[in-house]
Amino acid sequence: MKALTIQKQAIAGTIESSDVQIIIDQNPGKGIEIELKSSLEKQYGRRIREVIEETLANLGVKEAKLVVEDRGALDCTIKARTIAVVHRSAGITENYDWEGIEAWNV
Template sequence: MEIKQKAVTGTVESSDIMITIDRNSQPEISISLDSSVEKQFGQQIRQVIKDTLKELGVSSAKVIAVDKGALDCTIKARTITTVYRAAGESAYNWKEIDSWDV
């Protein structure tokens, strides 16, 4: 999936994560993470975002994540929604997405 515009999903409320995705001039995924639990879970948060982007076919994007203790399923859901918004897509294939591992 191609990122066409900047998009944001989520909040900075407790147990949530705000994901911002924009185009990247480089052919890579760059992730900037701000999290109060980064020392314990930063690597896991980044991995969930990377894996979700890979499953969606995104190979180039700038991601800014502001985490407030979100669970993996929330991180994944926010990432999926943000990618679809950034790609200008409005139809989700939830049956396919539901089959992914969290």
């Protein structure tokens, strides 16, 4: 799919249990930076970062600053919230490239 670019601050998700809230913003010249807060940092911190980074890579995002508040979300939820927040930040609110997403989101 066509690479997306972070254009403005955006938010997705909630802080209900089993959800994750992600705030994303531009991060010129500094790559991907993730600030993670999770009660499961010790057991799943590594995996949460991995899922977010993979999803960003699949969306073609190379620079972004993310503030992530995890409440025990499963991988599928983390991925969905990441996809949503990137689209919002890129200003895409219709004509989603579903086929492009489905190519890697299996």
